[in-house]
Every structure is written in C-alpha cells, then in structure tokens.
Amino acid sequence: MDLPDERDQRVNSVPISEPGLDVCAREPIHIPGAIQPHGALLAVREPELTISQASVNCGTLLGLNPADLLGLNLYDLLDPEEKAKIADALEQKNPAQESPLPISFNGRRFDALLHRHDGVLIVELEPAPPGAENFARHHRRLQGFIEEMQHAATLPAFYAVVARAVSQLTGYERVMVYKFDPDWNGEVLGEMLSADVDSYVGLHFPASDIPAQARALYARSWLRIIPTVDYTPAVLEPALNPQTGRPLDLSYAVLRSVSPIHLEYLRNMEVGASMSISLLVEGKLWGLIACHHRTERQLPFAVRAACELFGQITSREITAKQEEERLGKQAEINTIQTRFFDAISRAENLAEALLRYAPSLLEFMNAAGAAICLGGQCSLVGQTPPRDHVSALLNWLQERGEEPVFATDSLSLHWAPAAGFKEAASGLLSVKISRVEPHFVLWFRPEVPATVNWAGEPKKSADGRLHPRKSFAIWQETVTGRSLPWDEGDLRGAHELRGALNALVIRRTERLLHLNTELERKNSDLNSFAYIASHDLKEPLRGIHHFSRFLREDHAVELGAEGLRKVDTIAALASNTNDLLIALAHFSEIGRMELTLRESDLRQILDEVLASLAAAVHESAVEIRRPRTLPLERCDPVLVREIFANLIANAIKYNDKPVKWVEISWRDPEPGQEERGPVFTVSDNGIGIRERNLDAAFQMFRRLNKHTFSGGTGAGLAIVKSVVERHGGHIWVESVLGEGSTFLFTLR
Amino acid sequence: MPHSILIIEDQDADFEAIERGLRRLGVEYPVTRCTDAEDALDYLYGRGVHRRNPGEQQPPTIVLLDLKLDGGDGREVLARVKQDDYLKAIPIIVWSGSNDPHDVEISYRLGANSFVRKTFDFSEVNETLERLARFWLETAVLPPIPNAPY
Numbered sequence: 001m002d003l004p005d006e007r008d009q010r011v012n013s014v015p016i017s018e019p020g021l022d023v024c025a026r027e028p029i030h031i032p033g034a035i036q037p038h039g040a041l042l043a044v045r046e047p048e049l050t051i052s053q054a055s056v057n058c059g060t061l062l063g064l065n066p067a068d069l070l071g072l073n074l075y076d077l078l079d080p081e082e083k084a085k086i087a088d089a090l091e092q093k094n095p096a097q098e099s100p101l102p103i104s105f106n107g108r109r110f111d112a113l114l115h116r117h118d119g120v121l122i123v124e125l126e127p128a129p130p131g132a133e134n135f136a137r138h139h140r141r142l143q144g145f146i147e148e149m150q151h152a153a154t155l156p157a158f159y160a161v162v163a164r165a166v167s168q169l170t171g172y173e174r175v176m177v178y179k180f181d182p183d184w185n186g187e188v189l190g191e192m193l194s195a196d197v198d199s200y201v202g203l204h205f206p207a208s209d210i211p212a213q214a215r216a217l218y219a220r221s222w223l224r225i226i227p228t229v230d231y232t233p234a235v236l237e238p239a240l241n242p243q244t245g246r247p248l249d250l251s252y253a254v255l256r257s258v259s260p261i262h263l264e265y266l267r268n269m270e271v272g273a274s275m276s277i278s279l280l281v282e283g284k285l286w287g288l289i290a291c292h293h294r295t296e297r298q299l300p301f302a303v304r305a306a307c308e309l310f311g312q313i314t315s316r317e318i319t320a321k322q323e324e325e326r327l328g329k330q331a332e333i334n335t336i337q338t339r340f341f342d343a344i345s346r347a348e349n350l351a352e353a354l355l356r357y358a359p360s361l362l363e364f365m366n367a368a369g370a371a372i373c374l375g376g377q378c379s380l381v382g383q384t385p386p387r388d389h390v391s392a393l394l395n396w397l398q399e400r401g402e403e404p405v406f407a408t409d410s411l412s413l414h415w416a417p418a419a420g421f422k423e424a425a426s427g428l429l430s431v432k433i434s435r436v437e438p439h440f441v442l443w444f445r446p447e448v449p450a451t452v453n454w455a456g457e458p459k460k461s462a463d464g465r466l467h468p469r470k471s472f473a474i475w476q477e478t479v480t481g482r483s484l485p486w487d488e489g490d491l492r493g494a495h496e497l498r499g500a501l502n503a504l505v506i507r508r509t510e511r512l513l514h515l516n517t518e519l520e521r522k523n524s525d526l527n528s529f530a531y532i533a534s535h536d537l538k539e540p541l542r543g544i545h546h547f548s549r550f551l552r553e554d555h556a557v558e559l560g561a562e563g564l565r566k567v568d569t570i571a572a573l574a575s576n577t578n579d580l581l582i583a584l585a586h587f588s589e590i591g592r593m594e595l596t597l598r599e600s601d602l603r604q605i606l607d608e609v610l611a612s613l614a615a616a617v618h619e620s621a622v623e624i625r626r627p628r629t630l631p632l633e634r635c636d637p638v639l640v641r642e643i644f645a646n647l648i649a650n651a652i653k654y655n656d657k658p659v660k661w662v663e664i665s666w667r668d669p670e671p672g673q674e675e676r677g678p679v680f681t682v683s684d685n686g687i688g689i690r691e692r693n694l695d696a697a698f699q700m701f702r703r704l705n706k707h708t709f710s711g712g713t714g715a716g717l718a719i720v721k722s723v724v725e726r727h728g729g730h731i732w733v734e735s736v737l738g739e740g741s742t743f744l745f746t747l748r
Numbered sequence: 749m750p751h752s753i754l755i756i757e758d759q760d761a762d763f764e765a766i767e768r769g770l771r772r773l774g775v776e777y778p779v780t781r782c783t784d785a786e787d788a789l790d791y792l793y794g795r796g797v798h799r800r801n802p803g804e805q806q807p808p809t810i811v812l813l814d815l816k817l818d819g820g821d822g823r824e825v826l827a828r829v830k831q832d833d834y835l836k837a838i839p840i841i842v843w844s845g846s847n848d849p850h851d852v853e854i855s856y857r858l859g860a861n862s863f864v865r866k867t868f869d870f871s872e873v874n875e876t877l878e879r880l881a882r883f884w885l886e887t888a889v890l891p892p893i894p895n896a897p898y
Contacts, residue, residue: 538845539816542868543761549870550764578868585847 159190
C-alpha cells in the first residue's frame, strides 16, 4: 500500500515512553537532508544565484560534483538560451508555474523544476524522457475522463472512473481511491487493477499507517512519486543551508527522499514504485489516489502534471458531489421537517403532537426508536431501550451538562449500562430542547454488527511504529455495540429541530401568557358581572317583588282572584330570579377561591356541614346515616365543605318519601385505582334522576325537577363538580328514578 | 321629647316597604326620608332646605341608613355623623343589601350601631322591622338630644 508514505525515521532513537502520535507529529519528514537519486537538486541563493547546496549525485548526473558546483553562479552553467528562459521564470512570482524548463548538461537533457520555499530557490533536475512530451495528448484524455466522471450516476461508479482514468494515464498496476474516515483510518472505495495483483477494495487501513505530519504534507502538495523503493538517498552538501542555517525544507520538492520505514512498508506490500495524488475537500485532506507498481516506474513530468490537474478536478467533483448529497439530504430533511413542524405547530400539546407524528419523527432521523421526554415524562416510540433504562440514560444525559445535541454510534463506550440494550439502541442522538427544563428528544439506532476488513491487524500496527507490519492479509474484526453513524445531515437536522422546538416552546409560552392575560381579563369581567348580579340586579328585583306585594295589599279588591294570581306569579318569578343571582354569585365566588390543599379531617368537615343544615334536616325529618367515619384527606377544607353541603342539601330537598334518609360514606379505592384515593358517596332514597338526564346533572343552572319555583337553582351540582375537578378528582352519579340517587366522587 | 326617625334610602320600593312595615307595627313617630347623602347631611345639620328655626324639629332620634345611594355613599354620612361630637349620639342602623363582609366591617368601624341586611321578601322585611322596633324603640333608652347647636 502506498498511502502510508513517510514514517518516523528517527522513531528508534526516541524513548519508548514518549507517545507515538507526538513523535509522529514532530518528525521532520520535510527536511530529510537527502533526495531520491533519479534527479539532482541545487539550492540557490537569490538574487546572486549562487549555488549554496547540491545533491551528491550531481557528479553522476550532471558531471559536476557538489564541490565544483558550490559557490558557482547558476547562470555560469547555462547556455544563453537556457539562461534567458530561467531569467524569465525567475522574474515570475512563482517560477514553479514556468516549469519544466529544458536544460542540457554535457549533452544530457533535463527537465528543470524551479520553486522558491523558505527564501531559497530550489532547482530540481530530472532526466528528460526521450522524444517530445505531448501535453496536449494527456489533456485531451483528461477531458474525456472528466466528462465521464461528471456523468457517473453513483458514487461507486464515480470512484471507478477516477481509478480507471489514473490507471490509463499512468500505467500503474494498482490504482486506488482511498478515503479517510473522521479518525483518519482509510478505506479503499474504488480500484483499477491492470495486472495480476491483490485487490485492496473494501480494505480498511489504520490511521497510524499515515502519520499526522505526512498527512499535513499531503494537504500541501498535490502529488508524490517514488520511482523505486530500492534507492540510495542522495544527501545534500552541505547538510545545512548556509542561507537559513537549517536543513533545506523539501516540502515542495519532487525529489524529496522518503522515510526508510515507509519504504520498508511498501516493500512489505510488494510494492516497487508508488505515486499518490492528494484529494482535498474544503482545504482538508479527504483521501488519496494511490498508485502501486511491482517494479520500478518513473513518470514523465507531463503525465504527473496531468495527474495533478486530475487530482484537483477530482477534488472539486468530490466537493460538488458531497454538496449535492448534502443538499439532497437537506431537501429530504426539509420536506419531512416542514410536514413535521406544520403538524406540531398546530398541535395543542407538544408531547402529544410529537407522539402523533412519531413515524415522521423516526423518518426524520432515520432511527428505529425515539423517546420524547418532557419534564420527566417519557413517551417511547418504536424500538427503544426499556423504560427504566431510558430514565437512567436521561439522568446521565442531564449530568453530562450543557451540550444541546449529543450523538454517538456506540453509546456503550460512553455509558457502560448501554451495553445491556445494545441490540435495540447502540446509536443515540439526543436533543436537549430546553436549557432549563429536562426536555429531551432521543433517537435510537439499533446495533449493526459490522465486519471490518482490515489490511492487517490494526492493533498490531499501532505499535508497529517500530516495524511496519508485514501482513496485509485481510484481518477481520467484528465490531459490536455500534449503530450506523449519525452523519452531518443528521446532526444539522437535530440542531434545526431543536431550534424549531425551542421556538415552538417559546411561542407556546407566549401564547399561554397571552391567554392568561385574556383569562384574567375575562375573570375580571366575570367578577364585575357577579358584582353587578349580586348588587345592582338584586335591587330592582327586590323592587319588583315589593311592589307586587304592595299591589296585593292595596288593590286586592280591584285585582280580583285572577289578578292576584298574576301578581303572585310576578313575585315568585322575581324571587326565583333572585335565588339564581345569589347562586351565580356564590358559584363565581367559589371559583375564584384559591385552592389550598392541606391534610383535613373529613369527619369534622361533615360534622360542620350537618350542623349548618340542622334546620333543614329537622324540618324534613330526614335520617342522616354515617356508617363509616370519613378519613383524613389532603384537600381544601373550605371548598370540600361546599361539596358535602350541596350534595346533602340536594339529597334532603329532592326527596318525597315519607321516611327519608341520606347516607354519607366512603369506600377504599378499586384495585389499580389507588392513586385516585378513596371514593366518597352521598346517597339518598329521594326522587332519583331519569337516566337520560344523568349527563346533564352537573351542568350549570340545569334544574332537573322544575315542578316548583322553590326547587333550587341547579348551581349546587355545578359548584360540586367544579370543586371536585379542581382537586383533580371525578364525580359521577348512579340513580334509579323514584328510588334514589348516589353521588360518588374522588378528590385526587 | 318625641322620637323621630330619619330614613336615608334612594329606592322607593325599599322606603315604602319600611314605611308600610312601621305603620303596620303601629309606630307613629314622624318619619323623614332623604334620598342622597348630601340631603341627609343637610337634614342632620339643619341647613339648606332643612334649616331649622329655634324650637322647631330637632335632629332625629334614630337613623336607618342605606349604604348604596344614588347620590353619594351612605358610608360618608355614617363617617360624618360619627365624627361629630354632637350628632354621634344618634343611633344609626345600617340597612343594606350588601352581602360583602367588608361592608359590614367598615360600617361598624365607622361607628354604626347595628348592621341589618335588607331581605328580599316583604314579609321578612316586616319581621326585621318588628325586631328593630322592639329593641330600638321599646327596649333601648335613647339619649336625649337637647338644644341642637345647629
């Protein structure tokens, strides 16, 4: 494998205790002090153009030894035509753009490559291939490949075109498209083989194969080539550049000598020559086009230039394809989101809405399960961990702190208990909706037991910094406890959803505030109405009543029997209306009372109620039955008094039996209904309620028996229901017409 | 000195109910009616249209006061009378339709001698009046009101 280029040359001299990565990062592979011997290198001081360093192989290639060259003026070596070209190139800001320049030494033709770096002019001389280089031909071929590349329908097809193009341009036996993952492990995505060599497609290579400083170098230059792995480096003389006082920086030198450990690595892979082209996306190293040959292989400058260009174009294509993919996914997410948000924003209850649209919620994140946790209440959708585990997970997430979105494809690595449910949920994406309240939306992805084909065992390779590994046979590793990874689109979606839900919560809060203000206003209107009703309306009513009485007293004779009956009806109607007003005022008063819960003795409350009803009890000769002492209960004693007073008063009032009784009792909660608390009962042997009227019994001012004007106002039951419900309880009635009624209620 | 009764009441029905009730009870003391606070105070202080000549009718010996008056507030009359060194000896019975405990408390704080709630039913009005008359006109000894300085 060619990809791992430079390994740490000095690693053996570094103490073992020093962390490997640190060693790699500090390994100065850009200043090896030597070059590959197929070309010669001169370091030149400008503007004098004095040669300050030369590679030892200059004697062999140029016929001039370093000792002869050092101190000479570059122009002294050139004929007038060459001199003019070089002078032209040096006029340019970047002479590399004018390369290569043809130069002859002792009848040998060379390609001169010029570049400036670190204040030094570096002149590399490569033997020119025989015959004229045909740049145009390479570029025409490139055009064809670029067109093909742009029309590739799928990513695998695209990678295949890239590999085939480079294979045809260069003639390497193995050409691979190699992509780094976020941890800098590499995977071979596309390949073109033009000889009987092993395929590396689908193989993964550990990050340590290409150390950080090598990757840094790859991100700076587009192409590296090693024509043969069996070379003897040609050192530079002198070792330090006299101009800088440092070893010559060869970061951009084509001839730069590579690490012997890297060469050993290549030899272990049975690679005789290699080349790699960088693929950069948004300025970052995305991957490589890596080329292998079993035997020596040099490429003419023109082909390398074509390859560099192709690498740049491929990089752009990848950027475009990734953007296209991102936009596609974004569009898809947007569609789902729009539908989702639309549904949610129209909903009254956030949790309910999230649940109702759970399928979209799962689709939204391509997840198998989700948990919607609002204020400690969790709703589970699809395939999730068991409820108690979700609660524990939430606690853990809460403790993790502020980060609003957390994603992992292997939860058990972060939180050990997750190993217990890795099948259902190895992947977790958590969105904390509110910073204050414990509101979370969690998505789960199931375990995908993945088999990773490593080129050799990666763990051995980790300490292989001492010796590049020899085995490139497939070493299979089954990775457990992992889900499909959450990609950037997922995370972006999570952030956007969070933003939208937050906005929704805020909007809802604002609406609630608005409603509250509205409610307060209406309440105040109701209060004024109740005031008007109980004061201002009562006065004229009293007047009507009084005058009807005066009429009766003063004009009985003139009115006659019929007239008197009508006057009495006026009085009765006024009186009845007055009762209604009193009831209305009372109902409104009860409704406005603050609910103050405290442990209360219901027996004592009942005693007081019965004492206040003593006159009515006595008058109706009704028997009060109390078979079971009422318990203590957490409630508002003042309001609960209203419940008993109204129910008992009704029971007394609506009874036409000669022997009347009212029974006040309670029963223990039904099994499974314990949280509802005891069921209180008020029964009578009164007139009962028709079945069809049962539902209407608790409606405001609904009188079910209006055979007399003194039959009450009907506000009593409405008050009772309101008080019961304000306690969180329920009230219902069982009745047989003519036999009696039982009112039942709970207070929790 | 003969008793006289001042009834401060803006509602005709209520006034008539009281007047009828008193007649029915056989109470024959002179009854004066004022319908607003200003008029009532003028009467009590013997000023304006109620200016008294010497030897003429003195302030009432007992007052029935409605709190809610079309013109002004009954509590104003109550406060003024009970702050007056001379008039404050006159018993004032608040006769109100209010169910608000606050009104009751305020009335007593201002010096009302009793607070009676207006009843809806005419027959109940009569019962209330009978009890009031029995106490204030037959049982209680009212202070003499000699030589009004006003």
